[in-house]
Amino acid sequence: MAANYNAEPLLEVKGLKQFFPVSKTYTVKAVNDVSFKVYPGETYGLVGESGSGKSTIGRSIIRLYDPTEGTINFCGMDISGKMTRETKKNLRLQMQMIFQDPMASLNPRKKIKDIIGEALDIHHNYVNTAERDAKVEAILQKVGLAKEHADRYPHQFSGGQRQRVGIARALILNPKLVIADECISALDVSIQAQVVNLMKDIQEELGTAYLFIAHDLSMVKYISDRIGVLHLGHLLETGTTDEIFSNPVHPYTKSLLSAIPIPNPELEKNREVINYDYKTSGIDYCKGTDHLVDGTHFVKCTDEEFATWTGK
Amino acid sequence: MSEEKKREKILDVKDLDITFETTAGKVHAIRGVNIDLYQGETVAIVGESGSGKSVTMRAAMGILAKNAVVNKGEIIYRYRDNVGGIDYNPENDENAVWKEADILKMDKKWIRKHINGRRIAMVFQDPMTSLDPTMTIGKQIMEGMIWHYKIDKKDAYNRAVGLLKEVGIEDAEKRMKQYPHQLSGGMRQRVVIAIALSCNPDLLICDEPTTALDVNIQAKILELIKKVQKERDIAVIYITHDLGVVAKVADYVNVMYAGKIVEVGNINEIFYDPRHPYTWGLLSAMPDLGTDDDRLYTIPGSPPNLLHEKEGDAFAPRNAYALEIDDKLEPPMFQITETHSAATWLLDPRAPKVEMPAELRNRIERMKKEAQANGSKL
Numbered sequence: 001m002a003a004n005y006n007a008e009p010l011l012e013v014k015g016l017k018q019f020f021p022v023s024k025t026y027t028v029k030a031v032n033d034v035s036f037k038v039y040p041g042e043t044y045g046l047v048g049e050s051g052s053g054k055s056t057i058g059r060s061i062i063r064l065y066d067p068t069e070g071t072i073n074f075c076g077m078d079i080s081g082k083m084t085r086e087t088k089k090n091l092r093l094q095m096q097m098i099f100q101d102p103m104a105s106l107n108p109r110k111k112i113k114d115i116i117g118e119a120l121d122i123h124h125n126y127v128n129t130a131e132r133d134a135k136v137e138a139i140l141q142k143v144g145l146a147k148e149h150a151d152r153y154p155h156q157f158s159g160g161q162r163q164r165v166g167i168a169r170a171l172i173l174n175p176k177l178v179i180a181d182e183c184i185s186a187l188d189v190s191i192q193a194q195v196v197n198l199m200k201d202i203q204e205e206l207g208t209a210y211l212f213i214a215h216d217l218s219m220v221k222y223i224s225d226r227i228g229v230l231h232l233g234h235l236l237e238t239g240t241t242d243e244i245f246s247n248p249v250h251p252y253t254k255s256l257l258s259a260i261p262i263p264n265p266e267l268e269k270n271r272e273v274i275n276y277d278y279k280t281s282g283i284d285y286c287k288g289t290d291h292l293v294d295g296t297h298f299v300k301c302t303d304e305e306f307a308t309w310t311g312k
Numbered sequence: 313m314s315e316e317k318k319r320e321k322i323l324d325v326k327d328l329d330i331t332f333e334t335t336a337g338k339v340h341a342i343r344g345v346n347i348d349l350y351q352g353e354t355v356a357i358v359g360e361s362g363s364g365k366s367v368t369m370r371a372a373m374g375i376l377a378k379n380a381v382v383n384k385g386e387i388i389y390r391y392r393d394n395v396g397g398i399d400y401n402p403e404n405d406e407n408a409v410w411k412e413a414d415i416l417k418m419d420k421k422w423i424r425k426h427i428n429g430r431r432i433a434m435v436f437q438d439p440m441t442s443l444d445p446t447m448t449i450g451k452q453i454m455e456g457m458i459w460h461y462k463i464d465k466k467d468a469y470n471r472a473v474g475l476l477k478e479v480g481i482e483d484a485e486k487r488m489k490q491y492p493h494q495l496s497g498g499m500r501q502r503v504v505i506a507i508a509l510s511c512n513p514d515l516l517i518c519d520e521p522t523t524a525l526d527v528n529i530q531a532k533i534l535e536l537i538k539k540v541q542k543e544r545d546i547a548v549i550y551i552t553h554d555l556g557v558v559a560k561v562a563d564y565v566n567v568m569y570a571g572k573i574v575e576v577g578n579i580n581e582i583f584y585d586p587r588h589p590y591t592w593g594l595l596s597a598m599p600d601l602g603t604d605d606d607r608l609y610t611i612p613g614s615p616p617n618l619l620h621e622k623e624g625d626a627f628a629p630r631n632a633y634a635l636e637i638d639d640k641l642e643p644p645m646f647q648i649t650e651t652h653s654a655a656t657w658l659l660d661p662r663a664p665k666v667e668m669p670a671e672l673r674n675r676i677e678r679m680k681k682e683a684q685a686n687g688s689k690l
């Protein structure tokens with residue numbers, strides 16, 4: 001099942017702001033007026049600098065925070081304000097997040113089979129322990145771990161193995177939306193490929209949508225249908241993967257794409273990267289509005305900037 | 313590295329063998345690892361998830377888990393005594409003498425005082441596990457400098473702010489007062505890097521140091537480490553799955569599989585002339601920006617279960633090029649050049665001649681052409 005753009009969007013984020021008051025004089029504007037949609041069966045890649053607000057967007061959507069402003073619509077439910085018990089339950093069942101820091105998100109005192117099985121317990125998804133164990137084993141195998149791993153504790157795993165425990169936990173309930181925050185960053189390329197292929201298979205079979213947060217642009221390019229480029233809490237450029245990679249318009253996007261390391265040592269040694277510094281760029285993100293480049297490709301800027309960058 | 317200078321070996325991991333005791337049995341995680349490292353040089357360790365990269369490095373730091381048993385091996389670390397405080401550089405001191413110690417034989421107290429953080433610093437894979445959630449970032453960066461070098465608080469504070477700026481964290485003074493959970497994943501990772509650099513180590517071990525960093529900041533961090541390396545001639549070990557990073561920083565590459573180094577070579581030998589079928593698989597699995605394949609290549613099968621040891625080569629069940637002997641006997645390291653060797657029976661003179669997969673060959677040819685077009689003399 002491919003992405004279904006004729007359907008109602010599965011997730012619609014409108015004007016999301018997430019501010020953190022750190023002290024009286026210092027507020028971090030982690031997410032600043034961000035809007036985007038994710039359709040059923042689609043993979044939406046969210047990329048951008050470290051600290052640009054990617055994880056915060058994910059955490060706001062799954063409601064670990066109360067959004068400062070804006071609305072979040074998921075499966076036709078408004079989940080941005082106070083939720084009913086029914087809505088909360090639905091949200092927990094239909095949306096899962098794979099966290100960036102696997103160790104911090106796994107209970108160190110629990111065995112892996114209980115960490116993964118917990119979701120099944122909450123939603124009474126099995127008839128007896130044998131079925132529960134079998135389900136856990138099956139998902140472990142799919143992410144490249146063995147059934148012997150089920151009895152171990154999180155600290156007894158390698159970094160990449162732990163990350164896969166987080167992936168298994170998120171995928172076991174077949175949610176409609178998975179927020180995958182740097183979920184393959186600690187995996188070697190072969191296991192990365194295995195996990196990404198698994199995610200694609202599940203998507204094809206069940207129409208799962210992914211909000212795929214990653215810094216590895218070659219992997220983002222490979223997995224995403226559409227991409228959003230985030231910088232300092234602002235969504236600067238959005239479009240299909242092809243539109244973004246073949247015709248980046250925003251100077252920030254250009255610099256990001258130019259810095260992708262190439263696995264070719266003799267080439268990598270003397271390669272030039274396009275530098276970008278917001279402070280000296282003369283651009284004010286707060287003044288920008290969405291401008292259509294073509295197709296579904298938008299860039300956030302002023303009219304003058306748009307004219308200079310595109311010649312339109 | 314100047315030509316006339318003698319290469320000084322600073323780390324020599326010899327035949328390291330480690331098992332873990334678990335409820336399900338013994339996990340034989342490290343099965344005879346050998347790694348050499350010279351002053352001022354950069355070695356990358358790549359390999360499958362779970363192959364033993366982090367455990368090997370934890371052993372070198374003297375911080376193995378409680379259920380670990382070292383069955384065999386030595387980890388010889390060579391160093392010069394730090395006699396002149398935090399900015400002392402033995403390179404500029406003609407009286408500095410080399411000493412050596414087997415880390416595996418030293419007691420915890422000695423290791424804490426002389427090794428951890430001070431001479432060997434490690435950037436851990438999971439930043440959250442090495443940061444204290446109840447302590448401000450600033451305190452955590454200053455701690456080691458004050459403990460190891462007894463410098464005063466103000467000096468430590470200024471150095472800490474300087475380090476935060478160097479790793480690209482803006483508003484450094486404000487960030488000093490924050491707690492780990494108030495930072496983004498990549499910022500936490502950079503704080504850990506700042507802590508590692510704070511005590512001017514001789515050997516820096518970076519375990520997946522840039523996994524949470526965007527490409528721009530990643531480039532910045534790699535440049536920073538290179539700069540420090542040049543200034544102080546320190547050695548750096550990178551554990552990373554990102555072959556783009558390897559291509560950028562490494563002088564030598566060790567490829568690890570199931571608790572063993574299966575191929576070692578200089579950077580060009582590994583990227584342009586790989587010999588071990590596992591290395592072939594690894595290189596084939598890189599996503600390639602130049603193509604639009606619908607599915608990524610993965611190495612077939614799953615990693616061996618280290619609970620059950622098998623005879624012969626651990627990679628054989630997944631190796632399309634396995635020979636009969638692979639099921640019976642582990643291959644030794646076959647030397648190809650002075651710097652390049654690989655543990656595969658394919659290199660035995662009696663083995664049939666086998667070429668790497670055609671797709672990989674084409675890709676390497678393309679990479680070489682691209683490099684040549686950019687002025688490389690490959």
Ligand SMILES: Nc1ncnc2c1ncn2[C@@H]1O[C@H](COP(=O)(O)OP(=O)(O)OP(=O)(O)O)[C@@H](O)[C@H]1O
Pocket residue numbers: 020022028029030048049050051052053054055056057100493494495496497498499524525526
């Ligand atoms: N709980 C919090 N309190 C205060 N500030 C916060 C909190 N959570 C996040 N921030 C700040 O919000 C900004 C965005 O953080 P976020 O974690 O969303 O970045 P990110 O894009 O995921 O970065 P990375 O790629 O490094 O993980 C950062 O400046 C961070 O310090």
Ligand SMILES: Nc1ncnc2c1ncn2[C@@H]1O[C@H](COP(=O)(O)OP(=O)(O)OP(=O)(O)O)[C@@H](O)[C@H]1O
Pocket residue numbers: 155156157158159160161186187188332333334339341359360361362363364365366367368377379437618
């Ligand atoms: N405390 C422990 N108890 C039992 N097994 C362990 C323990 N620590 C590590 N292991 C096992 O030892 C093997 C090597 O682990 P290590 O952390 O070195 O892998 P790695 O190469 O760093 O992998 P990754 O790339 O995923 O981080 C793994 O199979 C892991 O499950």
Ligand SMILES: [Mg+2]
Pocket residue numbers: 054055056100181496497498
């Ligand atoms: Mg993040």
Ligand SMILES: [Mg+2]
Pocket residue numbers: 158159160365366367437519
């Ligand atoms: Mg590791």
